[in-house]
Amino acid sequence: MKKSVLSVLTFFVLALMLSAQGKTIQLFNGKNLKGWEVLNGTAEYKVVDNEIVGTSKMGTPNTFLATKKEYTNFILEYEIFLGRGLNSGVQIRSHSTPEYHNGRVHGLQVEADDSPRKWFGGLYDEARKGWRYPLEYNPKVKTAYKQGQWNKIKVIASGNRIATWVNGINCTNLYEESVETGFIGLQVHGIGKSKDKAGKTIKWRNIELTEVPDDYEFKTTAPAINYALNTLSQEEQANGWKLLWDGTTTKGWRGAKRDDFPDKGWSVKDGILTVHASGGGESEHGGDIVTTKPFRNFILEVDFKFTEGANSGIKYFVDTNLNKGTGSAIGCEFQILDDKNHKDAKKGVDGNRTLSSLYDLIRGDAQEYIPSLYTKKYVNKGGWNRARIVVNGQKVQHFLNGCKMVEYVRGTQQWRALVKYSKYKDWPNFGEAEEGLILLQDHGDEVHFKNIKIKELD
The missing domain is CATH 2.60.120.560 (Exo-inulinase; domain 1)
Incomplete structure (x- = not known):
């Protein structure tokens, strides 16, 4: 009798699925x-x-x-x-x-x-x-x-x-x-x-x-x-992803040089977090913003859109106590830059200040990891791009629109040699902290952010 009932139920469910x-x-x-x-x-x-x-x-x-x-x-x-x-x-x-x-x-x-x-x-x-x-x-x-x-x-x-x-x-x-x-x-x-x-x-x-x-x-x-606006899919939630920004408030973020969120220079509208133009100066208006908690091992995703000629960045391993003077807070940086229209793209060494680069240290170049690509990087000019930063112990990777752009290992002889010949040479043990804050940079240009999410790794 039970088998008969189950058979009828199974048939009914299948019929409903087919009718849909x-x-x-x-x-x-x-x-x-x-x-x-x-x-x-x-x-x-x-x-x-x-x-x-x-x-x-x-x-x-x-x-x-x-x-x-x-x-x-x-x-x-x-x-x-x-x-x-x-x-x-x-x-x-x-x-x-x-x-x-x-x-x-x-x-x-x-x-x-x-x-x-x-x-x-x-x-x-x-x-x-x-x-x-x-x-x-x-x-x-x-x-x-x-x-x-x-x-x-x-x-x-x-x-x-x-x-x-x-x-x-x-x-x-x-x-x-x-x-x-x-x-x-x-x-x-x-x-x-x-x-x-x-x-x-x-x-x-x-x-x-x-x-x-x-x-x-x-x-x-x-x-x-997932590109759904500031929303996690059930699959993402099951895999340990969390929103690092909720899309409506400034909860979880503060100014890099203050205890609360900046009262100027940043705005939240229609699910977009925007740093406003203020003449191109580094952290001179609203200032950088950082997470209120540090992170150690993680996968970070941030969607960003830059205006013509804009400069900004996503920093990690940030210690806001290192630089309390003028300029930006100190940390490793995923560079955000309009390579075509900003002069910084031609500075540094071998393109190491261009979009997706580890700023002033390693050039972002997908062809290093995907030799068959037609171009060094896929950039949605005038549209949204996705940054992904993966930190797993000493190993760090940058991705742009799904393509690996940078990979390095911190704390090695090669790493310290790179730092020695960069703008970070005067900061002791730069980039070698076990954990740090995540930062979105105010460089005086208008840049938009959304879908900021993180998955912490063991």
Whole structure:
């Protein structure tokens, strides 16, 4: 009797789950491009043998084949065959509106990447926010992509959560700051004047979508990366993350040279903490702010946005008793700088004062750790960037937008040699404290902060 009741209950639960999902539809009928439209560029899309074939072309920007219908919450599955050396992707929840750069396609993209960096299946925000989930957050899945073969992709978007799978392997687990409704779009990436890439093809087939509710539950194995405003996901809370700033008050912070929070120079509005411009001087207006408690071993994340020509920083191992005179409090610094428009980028040694660097000591350069990258650093100019600082004993790492930029070990002969030839040479045992405060710098320029969170390590 008990088994019978359980069977009925199991059937009822499964029926409810299935009824919550919509009917699976074929976005591509295998015959023509009905229901789709070409946006932005002039690369060609055509149907061949039940496949959509996009061909790369010189002299055109990115070209997208977009669904005319928009979707919010769904399971999207498709197969893709990517030509050697090409970059492509599939847009989800994306947009093309006259008011945004004259209709330029923008929104979240499931990356299709045939380059040595192997970020196939990562999540990139096209023409807007930049990288949201590069596979440096989950490097063990870089082998999921099969070069020169058909690859099966699965995407689940439910509420503000998006996850991707490549050939059955979960690659990403992203919590976005908002829920969007938009089209699905296939991309033929612009190739500029690269003759060797002209005429190469990207193919898609078996493109199907099932709409789901916004509270659709699903399991992932990929690490959670969260951009929801000043909010921790359940996964983050379970893994020991805590908000270092609550998004509304100044609780937990004080001025570096005072016992309370500065009464000028800083403001809190709409979940954003802002240090205001005051002429570019170092700690001359509101002054630096620091946490009210010290930290020893931790992972710190801070989202920041700098204005044109701005200078600031995130410091750690700060001891506010070291410098009670003019200037900033003393500590190791993750440099925040507009490299293009601030003169400090050309000072120091070998770029060690540029964005993400360990200020005046070690240059921030992702190519040192990810040699296949196209650039030394991915920077969302004019937008939000994410700093991550990892301290585990004497070992320290800086990350910018998911990419490692700096790694060093404190207290070694090499460390002390670096300090000896830096601006910190006069501070005894600089950077070797077991613990210290965390600091956000007032350097007289307008810089914004949000999503300040920390995970303390054993």
